[in-house]
Amino acid sequence: MKSYYPVVRVFGLLLISFSLTMLVPLGFSWYWHDGAEWAYDEAFALSLAVGLGLWWSARRHDEELKVRDGFLIVVLVWTLLPLFAGMPLMFQLGMSFTDAYFEAMSGLTTTGSTVLSNLDVLPPSINLWRGMLVWLGGMGLIVLAVAILPLLGIGGRQMFKAETPGPMKESQLTPRMTQTAKGLWGVYAVVTGLCILALHWAGMSWFDAVMHAFTTMGLGGFSSHDASYGYWNSPAIEAVTIVFMLLAGMNFATMFLALYGRSLQPYLRDPEVRWFLGVTLASVLGIAFYLWLQGTYADYSTALRHSAFNVVSIATTTGYASVDYSLWPFFAPLWMLFLCSFVTSAGSTGGGIKMIRAIILYKQVYRELMRAMHPNIAWPVRVGGHPVSHNILFAVLAFGFMYMTSIATLTLLMSFTGLDIVTAFSAVVASINNTGPGLNQVGPATTYAVLTDFQTWVCTFAMLLGRLEIFTLLVVLTPAFWRR
DSSP, X not given: OGGGHHHHHHHHHHHHHHHHHTHHHHHHHHHHTOSOHHHHHHHHXXXXXXXXXXXXXXXXXXXXXXXXXXXXXXXXXXXXXXXXXXXXXXXXXXXXXXXXXXXXXXXXXXXXXXXXXXXXXXXXXXXXHHHHHHHHHHHOHHHXXXXXXXXXXXXXXXXXXXXXXXXXXXXXXXSSHHHHHHHHHHHHHHHHHHHHHHHHHHTOOHHHHHHHHHHHHTTOOOOSSTTGGGGTOOHHHHHHHHHHHHHHTSOHHHHHHHHHHTSSHHHHHOHHHXXXXXXXXXXXXXXXXXXXXXXXXXXXXXXXXXXXXXXXXXXXXXXXXXXXXXXXXXXXXXXXHHHTTTOSOTTSSOOSSOHHHHHHHHHHHHHHHHHHHOTTOOOOXXXXXXXXXXXXXXXXXXXXXXXXXXXXXXXXXXXXXXXXXXXXXHHHHHHHTTOOOOSGGGSTTSOGGGSOHHHHHHHHHHHHHHHTTTHHXXXXXXXXXXXX
């Protein structure tokens, strides 16, 4: 049991740090007098007490973390923090444990699914807390911890590798992991600030600008209004949000290098960028033409406006909606759901398998076609001009298999409970890709409150599975992981 004390110590420190973030909505609740102060008081006190207790019990065990410890800490953070993050929701809104955990998990995994309605009349601090959860989860609480915990004598390389999205986790921007994490969070914070200013300039109030900048940069899609972006019906606000959703859908490491070097060369060298922008732009134009052709909108310009916002929103796994796109001809929302499975880049705050994996899978399929016609041909898979190692190629193939298996298994499980196939499939895909709204009963005009508790837990597990990119979670669930 003592071998797990370093893990307990680190998790205790993480929980203490997380509890301090509750002071932000608590302060604003006092300022606004919105009646939610006591909910944050209790949640903060409980979180801090548990964190201090865990840290104190293992304070003398400051050994360097092993790879196994990194996996375990990451899974503990993403499974246990929603327990504490959901406390203000339970205390203030009287939500059940299942619904509060789902809402908190949805925020921290940047999914954006919600069981709440009447968002416009919620205490402002509750909406602010929901937005903060998305923002904190966006870049990853573990990456933030890597920047802070070394100051306390705790190495963070193992946690960073376990949490960082994408198949190429060995690369780093700076010689030290701490500097890497600080650089990423610095860029993330600066761009979030620019997003706040831009949204306010476009017409949002300061509160809405902050709330939606948090959920835009985190690609989480929580809103302070039931109608989401339909509340404003503003082309200017939609245009600003599109720009920042696209920025958040690209690799923040590339953004860091571009800003650090004051050059666009990192974007030109990034193999994901042109595919990400190309597929998204082609889909926006194609869906707009399809909607106009089907008579959904009378003119192409209107179709293009609504296509641009909603396609980018779903493709980047943000989950905002300016209209109820579930009423569009079925092909359009189905294609949008397909896009959210792969469009965003590795190192972004988006979900799905990531564009880099999609590129590698596509090139591997093409190589097999060439080898079928020319068995002796040498045709290595290359990305960005560099050959992809067999280790990465095998890992991507295994990930693709487990991704499809997970969707099929969870969809069958949801269907077994009595859900229609469209709702079951779209809820699972939207959850595992951390997108938010699905189709039919869980479409953009409804909430996940229509699901039973069991169905809600299935979606919660899918969100966690998607956020930890399947293997991080499955590794901890295998019996071999627990053998010494």
